[in-house]
Amino acid sequence: MFWTFALTALLCAALMITSKNPVYGALWFALATLGTCGLFMLQSAPFLAAATIIVYAGAVIVTFLFVIMLAQQSGAAGYDRRAQLVVPAVLSSFVLLGVVVQQLQTNPLKVERPGIVAAEKQSTTKGSATSPPPLPSPDAPIPPPPPVIPAMLSKATPETPVGSMKGLGRSLFGDYLFAVELAGTILLVASIGAIAIAPRREEGAL
Amino acid sequence: MSEMTPLNYEELRSLMVAAGLFVLGAIGFLTRRNLILLVLSAELMLHGVSLSLVTFGKIHQNQEGQAFTIFVLTVAACEAGLALSLVLALYRQTHSLDIRLWSELREFDTPVPVMADADGPQSPPSAYDGIPLLTPAGRQPRELPRTVNADPKRPDRTPV
Numbered sequence: 001m002f003w004t005f006a007l008t009a010l011l012c013a014a015l016m017i018t019s020k021n022p023v024y025g026a027l028w029f030a031l032a033t034l035g036t037c038g039l040f041m042l043q044s045a046p047f048l049a050a051a052t053i054i055v056y057a058g059a060v061i062v063t064f065l066f067v068i069m070l071a072q073q074s075g076a077a078g079y080d081r082r083a084q085l086v087v088p089a090v091l092s093s094f095v096l097l098g099v100v101v102q103q104l105q106t107n108p109l110k111v112e113r114p115g116i117v118a119a120e121k122q123s124t125t126k127g128s129a130t131s132p133p134p135l136p137s138p139d140a141p142i143p144p145p146p147p148v149i150p151a152m153l154s155k156a157t158p159e160t161p162v163g164s165m166k167g168l169g170r171s172l173f174g175d176y177l178f179a180v181e182l183a184g185t186i187l188l189v190a191s192i193g194a195i196a197i198a199p200r201r202e203e204g205a206l
Numbered sequence: 207m208s209e210m211t212p213l214n215y216e217e218l219r220s221l222m223v224a225a226g227l228f229v230l231g232a233i234g235f236l237t238r239r240n241l242i243l244l245v246l247s248a249e250l251m252l253h254g255v256s257l258s259l260v261t262f263g264k265i266h267q268n269q270e271g272q273a274f275t276i277f278v279l280t281v282a283a284c285e286a287g288l289a290l291s292l293v294l295a296l297y298r299q300t301h302s303l304d305i306r307l308w309s310e311l312r313e314f315d316t317p318v319p320v321m322a323d324a325d326g327p328q329s330p331p332s333a334y335d336g337i338p339l340l341t342p343a344g345r346q347p348r349e350l351p352r353t354v355n356a357d358p359k360r361p362d363r364t365p366v
Contacts, residue, residue: 013230013234016234017233017234017250070294079304079306109212156267160269162267168269195291199295
């Protein structure tokens with residue numbers, strides 16, 4: 001399953017960057033997006049997969065195809081048939097890929113696994129019989145209240161596992177509420193800018 | 207105490223596929239000459255980054271990877287919209303999508319810059335040296351009629 005999606009994504013990406021016709025390139029990109037969305041699904045991100053399909057296949061690709069068909073001359077243009085800087089680009093990119101893969105395979109990355117640790121902790125605390133804490137003597141000084149630490153809403157809990165809509169919503173609108181507002185502002189500014197940049201009708205046809 | 211464990215096979219292969227997507231996008235970005243395919247290759251690189259983020263989020267068992275990916279998605283949508291309107295504006299000027307036509311950003315009527323030590327005719331110094339040429343915008347100002355000594359109060363003014 002994983003390799004099906006992975007090979008779809010990689011193969012379609014390779015076909016996209018080698019296709020002579022930009023329309024086919026855009027369609028291959030749509031297929032590569034679908035493969036990536038399958039990988040998202042396998043990484044327990046179903047909402048993200050759906051959102052990516054909607055945004056890319058539904059909006060981005062359609063816009064790209066519109067622009068390609070507006071600006072496309074008949075047949076493949078010369079600049080689509082001949083690439084530039086092929087050898088240095090491929091060499092440097094594959095050196096980058098080789099370094100990343102080699103680093104991943106020698107595997108120096110060690111991560112903390114909060115889920116596993118929490119489960120182990122629970123099992124250990126459940127196993128040991130806990131005695132109730134001793135009551136403080138009435139004439140002892142009142143301890144200061146513990147500092148209030150804001151709970152991290154992004155942490156996965158048993159009720160909100162990774163990728164669940166509830167957990168993702170709590171993370172987005174809890175920890176990252178300000179960033180969500182900023183993202184909305186960026187979208188607004190970008191759409192205004194796109195309208196301002198795009199050629200107007202009275203400036204003549206393309 | 208929390209224990210540090212190495213990545214397992216599923217996480218590793220996902221990260222490697224993400225790296226492969228990124229590298230393919232980079233190759234496309236560097237080698238293609240079509241403006242639209244350049245933007246598409248950048249989106250492919252963003253796919254690789256998104257896949258990495260989602261995998262990291264799963265490794266660390268929190269939602270932040272997916273939350274970041276949603277922001278990446280937002281920025282990618284903005285970028286696509288802006289890039290396409292830019293492509294249309296550039297296409298209006300050259301009627302071609304070739305990136306090579308835009309490899310020089312100088313104005314069409316500025317002289318080719320000459321290196322200081324290069325032999326060749328140096329352009330004579332001008333009062334306009336160092337002033338950037340801007341793209342003409344707006345309405346051209348109407349030239350006022352120049353009458354000979356129109357102002358009787360200031361007879362010293364000479365007509366240009």
